[in-house]
Amino acid sequence: MRSDVLGLGLLALGGVLCAGLPGTPAVSEAKAEPAQVVVSAAQVTGAAAQATATVGQAVSGPTCKLKGTAPVPKGTRLHDAPSGGRTVASFTGALVPMTLSAIPADPVAGRARLSTSDSSPALRIDGYIAPSDVAVFTTRDIPVIAGHVWISSAQKVKLVAATGDSLRAELSISGTERQTAKASAPCDAFALQRGVPMKMEIPGSARGYLMKTSTIELSDRPDGDVIFTLRMLEGTAQLFWSTEAKSGFVHLMSRGDLTIDAWARLKDLEPLKKGEMMDQYIPPTTAVAGAQLALDKAPPIVKATRAIPVRARRDEKEKPIGEIEAGAEIYLLETVAGWTNVLPKALGMTPPDEGGFWIPASETPK
DSSP states (O other): OOTTOOOOOEEETTEEEEOOOTTSOOEEEEOOOOEEEOOSSSOOOOOOOOOOOOSSOOBOOTTOOEEEEEEOOTTOEEESSSSSOOEEEEEOSSEEEEEEESOBSSGGGSOEEEESOSSSOOEEEEEEEOGGGSOEEESSOEEEETTTEEEOTTOEEEEEEEETTEEEEEEEOTTBSSOEEEEEEEGGGEESSOOOOOOOOOOTTOEEEEESSSEEEEESSTTOOEEEEEEBOTTOOOEEEESOEETTEEEEEEESSEEEEEEEEGGGEEEOOTTOOGGGGOOOEEEOOOOEEEETTOOOEEEOSSOEEEBSSSOTTSOOOEEEOTTOEEEEEEEETTEEEEEETTOOEEOOTTOOOEEEGGGOOO
16 A cells, blocks of 8 residues: 555545545535525526647736635546646545636637635645636626626636637526527636626616517617517517607616627517516525535544645655645645654645645644
């Protein structure tokens, strides 16, 4: 048995998440209750793409950094190079602080730089990951059609392009058959943690409208130019509200994954009956929390008083893959040949089977 191998059994309640190796405590998982997040219109859906690493792509500017604390899908790997390279960490599905930077011009075909730290002290591992493996959310409304259609804040999007200090994102419009909306915005319009969806205030005098058919054309003014066509699935209707009608057109407003302020033909709409509650047509959405993990027979927890470099192997010639930031809390595991293996207290990531998070035993916090 190799003494430098870290083994962790991540055990689900009622099932095994991954096989553990002997010599270290097991990690058990308790199911987290989903947190309810209510929005004012359609459900939020996300689209993910499998990214393939490429070499030599331009990346986003140095100030373009997306931050947040969120779960990363269990088994997702962090690599030590933009292309190829070795795995330096594997995510467990628990919450982990993150900073995403150096986003490639084509995020679907390359890796971005990820550090497992945002603002609070953490055991930081630096590496590279496919942007599609990390959930990205809007922090504010970003325009699709200026003045009329926006991707709303707090929506999950897919990054499709990066240029300097701006990003282009794509939203899969809920209730449609693969219809998407794309928008560009500065990097601070995106984050790795979902905020609280903003509600649209609806006047008491407003009247609700549903689409009569699965397709509706939205115009910039009464009998004006068509600026956006919404194509819903059969049997799915988009809810709008309005306080204004003119020349056979209705001034429509709505806020869900898309925010809409446009005009449509009255003949394409079904007015709700007076007194009918619009809320009954608004489906809720849920946000699932990260996995709750704990170590069986937990080893000691200590707090670092200064920064300590972390290596993937017990070798001073190894280039550090990160550091324990001053103030971070960590688990102390085994000490082997002058090196101590550690884990982040939140257990958001573990080293690969053939590696570890090693620090010199002489620098181990007390």
